[in-house]
Amino acid sequence: MRRHRLIIYILLVISSISIAGAGWAWKRSPRVSCHPFGFIASSTGEKHYISPEKIVVKPWRGRHHVYGVFMVPKGYENDRLLTIKISENKTYCGLITETEYASYEDIDAKPGYHLIKGYLNTRLVVFLMAQGKIEQLKQPSNWKLGYVNKK
Structure with missing residues (x-):
């Protein structure tokens, strides 16, 4: 009987430490904020937006496996x-x-075009997948990249 209580107590402590550690790691994760300095403004007011040609969502393969090719x-x-x-x-x-x-x-790339990759944070993707939003992540219409003429 005492042995079972000790095992339950140890499992409870390990679980508590794991939950606290996961919360701490989540707060420290390098998520990308949508700061205004990440977006350019057009001097002519004309800005174009495109969706990716291809989306890869494979966070189980590690970092840099969730991206769109524009x-x-x-x-x-x-x-x-x-x-x-x-x-x-x-x-x-x-x-x-x-x-x-x-x-x-x-x-x-078509003539006169080039391809670039845009990455999404893997931890964020795992969080969204846990909420059942994997299909929304795979929709090109949900991804946008803006561009302007260099003039």
Whole structure:
């Protein structure tokens, strides 16, 4: 009888420490905030938005496995952040890489265009998947990247 109580007590302590540790790690996670400095403004007022050509959502493979591949015209400057609107009142942001690709994962850029990748934080994706929003993450219309003419 005493042995069972000791085991239950130990499991309770381990569970409490695990929950507290997970909460601490979640608060410290490097989530991307949708700060205004991540978006560019157009001097002419004309800003264009595109959805990705391809979306990859495989967070179980680790970091950098949740991203969208966007095709942006050359001669245009794109935002440094992408937006993902999951519901009417919740928008999340992800980071855009500076690398430009002519071809990436079976997608070839059209003449006059280049490809760029936009990443979403893996912890955020796992959180959204736990809420049952995986299908919304896979919808290209929910992902947006803005760009303007460099003039």
